[in-house]
């Protein structure tokens with residue numbers, strides 16, 4: 295009984311439902327985004343044939359997981375206490391390292407537009423890619439909105455530039471899949 299009472303708070307602390315309010319939890323969430331980016335990118339690299347509905351559906355499912363991981367990062371950042379300078383540096387560095395991976399994935403997506411254009415039993419999956427990209431863009435914006443106010447002043451003032459660059463890159467890819 296006593297052991298149970300003592301153990302319970304420890305288990306509660308270890309539970310993933312308890313969000314840690316620091317840079318480590320935000321960086322872990324950014325790590326999940328990177329993992330999901332790699333997964334989608336690897337599947338994209340196997341998407342080489344026309345009329346490949348199966349791979350297109352896998353890419354769609356993995357892209358939805360990626361968007362979920364971005365929304366998860368937004369929730370974790372939102373739940374975090376304000377970061378100090380060192381913590382802000384850590385998170386800003388992780389975001390700067392994430393940025394080229396986002397660009398790389400969006401470029402690779404564009405490179406596979408010919409495959410998407412015949413992916414749904416010979417018809418174009420581009421409208422589906424477009425709406426998937428719009429959902430991912432909305433998630434990226436919420437992550438930017440959630441993390442920015444947690445950073446210290448210097449990083450906070452630099453953040454909108456990065457957020458805008460990523461947003462522009464999404465707009466470019468969305469335009470590409472709009473035609």
Ligand SMILES: *[C@@H]1O[C@H](CO)[C@@H](O)[C@H](O)[C@H]1NC(C)=O
Nearest residue numbers: 326327329330333362363366
């Ligand atoms: C994708 O993100 C989720 C969190 O939303 C995480 O649990 C999962 O491990 C990530 N997948 C990869 C392949 O990294």
Ligand SMILES: *[C@@H]1O[C@H](CO)[C@@H](O)[C@H](O)[C@H]1NC(C)=O
Nearest residue numbers: 368369370372373374436440
């Ligand atoms: C952010 O956190 C506040 C309280 O900490 C909560 O009310 C709000 O719903 C959260 N927003 C998101 C997008 O998670």
Ligand SMILES: *[C@@H]1O[C@H](CO)[C@@H](O)[C@H](O)[C@H]1NC(C)=O
Nearest residue numbers: 331332335339395398399402
């Ligand atoms: C995606 O795959 C391409 C082609 O192999 C590679 O050049 C690029 O670095 C990869 N990007 C990511 C984020 O894994």
